[in-house]
Amino acid sequence: MQTKAEQIEQDLLRPLFHSSGKYWIAVALATSLLLAGVAAFCYQLYNGIGVWGINSPVFWAFDITNFVFWIGISHAGTLISAILRLTNATWRRPITRCAEAITVFSVLIGAIIPLCHIGRPWLAFWMIPYPNQRHIWPNFRSPLAWDFFAISTYLTGSTTFLYLPTIPDFAAVRDAATGFRKKIYGVLSLGWQGTPRQWQRLETAMHIMAVVIVPVAVSVHTIVSWDFAMTPVPMWHSSIFGPYFVAGAIFSGIAALILAMALLRKLLHLEEYLRPIHFENLGKLLLTMSLLWFYFTFAERLTTWYGNSPPEMAVFWESIRKQFAPLFWTMVVCNFIIPVPILAIKRLRTITGTAIASATVVVGMWLERFLIVVPALERKFLSYSWGTYRPTWVEDVLMASSFGMMALLYLLFSKFVPMISIWEMKVGLHAHGGVPVVAAPDGAVLDVAE
Amino acid sequence: MNALYGLYVDAPGAQRAVDALRAASSELKFNTRQIVVVSGEPHEGYEFTDSHATSSPYRWAVLGATIGGTTGYLLTTLSQKSYPLFTGGMSLTPAWTNGIIIYEMIMLGAILTTLVVLLIGAGLPNFKGVITDPEIGKGKILVGVVDPPQNSQAELERRLRLAGAAQVKQSTGT
Numbered sequence: 373m374q375t376k377a378e379q380i381e382q383d384l385l386r387p388l389f390h391s392s393g394k395y396w397i398a399v400a401l402a403t404s405l406l407l408a409g410v411a412a413f414c415y416q417l418y419n420g421i422g423v424w425g426i427n428s429p430v431f432w433a434f435d436i437t438n439f440v441f442w443i444g445i446s447h448a449g450t451l452i453s454a455i456l457r458l459t460n461a462t463w464r465r466p467i468t469r470c471a472e473a474i475t476v477f478s479v480l481i482g483a484i485i486p487l488c489h490i491g492r493p494w495l496a497f498w499m500i501p502y503p504n505q506r507h508i509w510p511n512f513r514s515p516l517a518w519d520f521f522a523i524s525t526y527l528t529g530s531t532t533f534l535y536l537p538t539i540p541d542f543a544a545v546r547d548a549a550t551g552f553r554k555k556i557y558g559v560l561s562l563g564w565q566g567t568p569r570q571w572q573r574l575e576t577a578m579h580i581m582a583v584v585i586v587p588v589a590v591s592v593h594t595i596v597s598w599d600f601a602m603t604p605v606p607m608w609h610s611s612i613f614g615p616y617f618v619a620g621a622i623f624s625g626i627a628a629l630i631l632a633m634a635l636l637r638k639l640l641h642l643e644e645y646l647r648p649i650h651f652e653n654l655g656k657l658l659l660t661m662s663l664l665w666f667y668f669t670f671a672e673r674l675t676t677w678y679g680n681s682p683p684e685m686a687v688f689w690e691s692i693r694k695q696f697a698p699l700f701w702t703m704v705v706c707n708f709i710i711p712v713p714i715l716a717i718k719r720l721r722t723i724t725g726t727a728i729a730s731a732t733v734v735v736g737m738w739l740e741r742f743l744i745v746v747p748a749l750e751r752k753f754l755s756y757s758w759g760t761y762r763p764t765w766v767e768d769v770l771m772a773s774s775f776g777m778m779a780l781l782y783l784l785f786s787k788f789v790p791m792i793s794i795w796e797m798k799v800g801l802h803a804h805g806g807v808p809v810v811a812a813p814d815g816a817v818l819d820v821a822e
Numbered sequence: 823m824n825a826l827y828g829l830y831v832d833a834p835g836a837q838r839a840v841d842a843l844r845a846a847s848s849e850l851k852f853n854t855r856q857i858v859v860v861s862g863e864p865h866e867g868y869e870f871t872d873s874h875a876t877s878s879p880y881r882w883a884v885l886g887a888t889i890g891g892t893t894g895y896l897l898t899t900l901s902q903k904s905y906p907l908f909t910g911g912m913s914l915t916p917a918w919t920n921g922i923i924i925y926e927m928i929m930l931g932a933i934l935t936t937l938v939v940l941l942i943g944a945g946l947p948n949f950k951g952v953i954t955d956p957e958i959g960k961g962k963i964l965v966g967v968v969d970p971p972q973n974s975q976a977e978l979e980r981r982l983r984l985a986g987a988a989q990v991k992q993s994t995g996t
Contacts, residue, residue, distance in 0.1 A: 375961050376961075378960040381862075381959045381960070511907060512898050512901075512920055513916060513919045518922045518923065521922075521923050521926040522922075525927075525933070528933055528934070532936075532937050536937075536940065544862065547959060563949050564944075565860055565948070565954065566860045566861050566954075566958065567858065568870055569945075570944040571864035571865075571874075572871065572874040572876070573940050576880070576940075577936050577937070580879060580936045584929055584932045584936070588933075595922065795862060795863045795864075801961075
């Protein structure tokens with residue numbers, strides 16, 4: 373007879389030692405996308421930033437769209453995980469690590485995008501504030517300098533928030549592994565033993581981190597919104613942008629989390645752990661955020677329409693009726709029309725249903741970021757500076773490769789780290805009395821023995 | 823690291839073992855600090871684990887936040903005064919925008935301090951060798967004595983079994 377604790381450890385360590393063919397196909401696809409992006413980036417480095425479609429007056433386009441999108445996706449993990457930890461939501465246990473990993477990788481990708489945009493990435497260290505011969509100091513009044521501090525703090529916090537609860541699981545892998553792998557995990561686990569003192573310190577640290585990381589996550593996306601809101605550009609200079617961006621970030625983050633969980637469930641055979649109830653609960657959160665997104669979008673557009681300021685109305689009509697109308701209405705369909713019925717009707721709020729709704733939300737939220745950036749820049753206050761923007765293949769490939777990079781990092785992470793926290797699942801077991809289960813030879817739970 | 827330990831199926835059993843070892847420490851001539859407990863997950867609500875609870879990491883986090891905030895304040899104001907930009911008559915050291923940098927530095931200070939305090943408090947990294955057993959991964963709790971006195975090992979083993987140990991083992995550490 374196998375105990376439940378033993379079964380949890382066996383199930384969750386299995387993906388680290390054995391991978392399916394589907395997994396390697398997914399890795400190959402993601403790698404191909406990433407390599408295409410690397411090639412496009414090398415082409416851009418050789419020829420200069422002029423290979424992008426950006427030009428006066430649209431100097432920000434796909435790159436800043438991707439930047440805001442990925443920073444938004446990062447809200448999946450740390451924020452959701454921290455809130456669920458602080459509220460002691462017991463259903464969080466199988467999903468926290470999936471979520472936290474999304475945060476770290478998407479912030480990383482988000483941080484890489486400005487490096488591509490500056491054209492000469494080898495000069496990025498100019499952003500770092502230190503005394504230098506050039507007498508160059510960051511302008512602390514600039515939202516771009518705020519970004520540097522906010523994203524650095526968020527990346528540090530999110531990485532710490534991901535790593536700390538992983539230490540005991542690295543120790544579990546160390547104890548289960550042999551040879552070189554044992555040595556690697558021995559280093560990663562920092563010599564973790566599992567004494568009561570270590571557990572106490574870890575849980576206290578996680579509690580502090582959860583308290584700290586929530587305001588950091590909110591500040592990061594608020595500051596990203598201020599990149600726009602501090603600028604006198606029609607429809608950007610708005611006080612609603614802070615909460616609007618934070619809500620949008622959480623919205624897209626939850627959608628990304630659901631998609632990642634659905635993918636991992638199939639690829640790593642985690643059906644016993646990522647259950648329909650997790651998708652249903654996250655689906656309810658996604659529904660709430662969809663309604664909130666609609667509220668913010670409506671409030672923002674209504675205020676603009678009622679104000680009837682000619683420069684703002686030029687952008688307003690451009691996005692709703694003119695050249696960007698197909699994208700705008702696709703966004704509304706993807707973020708509201710499709711997900712709300714799926715998520716509101718219990719019968720449709722299944723794993724497949726929530727995954728479909730999430731996929732549309734991810735598309736819709738990327739479009740939303742694009743529609744915030746480009747129409748406003750094309751129609752600034754003075755009509756002599758109006759212009760148009762069309763992305764080039766380089767930007768398309770770089771955008772696609774950011775998704776490839778995310779997928780690859782996530783898949784590789786799942787190969788080296790248990791995607792569900794083993795020790796937290798065991799803690800959850802105490803709540804159910806730690807009763808032993810009878811397991812079938814293939815590891816499926818057949819019955820609970822009293 | 824040499825240790826003699828018993829494996830217990832649940833936390834109450836581990837608590838009984840810890841109590842029994844403490845009671846026997848003077849008789850069997852070992853220090854209570856040599857008692858080791860290892861588990862694959864935290865067990866709240868038991869004396870052997872709750873006795874390690876402390877609020878000091880919170881205080882350290884506040885201190886770290888204060889240091890971070892002070893650093894942020896000095897970084898912004900000193901650099902703005904040392905390398906003044908033309909501000910058109912507006913404040914050279916604006917509190918509103920500097921406040922954002924200071925806020926992020928407060929948070930960064932708290933995060934880094936929490937990390938350092940955890941590592942120090944938990945004795946990490948520790949590459950001297952750990953006492954572990956494959957049964958811990960299966961949910962058992964290890965309770966034993968590190969470097970037990972040679973002449974009292976048999977009695978120690980008896981006490982561990984009396985407390986309800988499913989198995990008693992000797993380890994040389996890994």
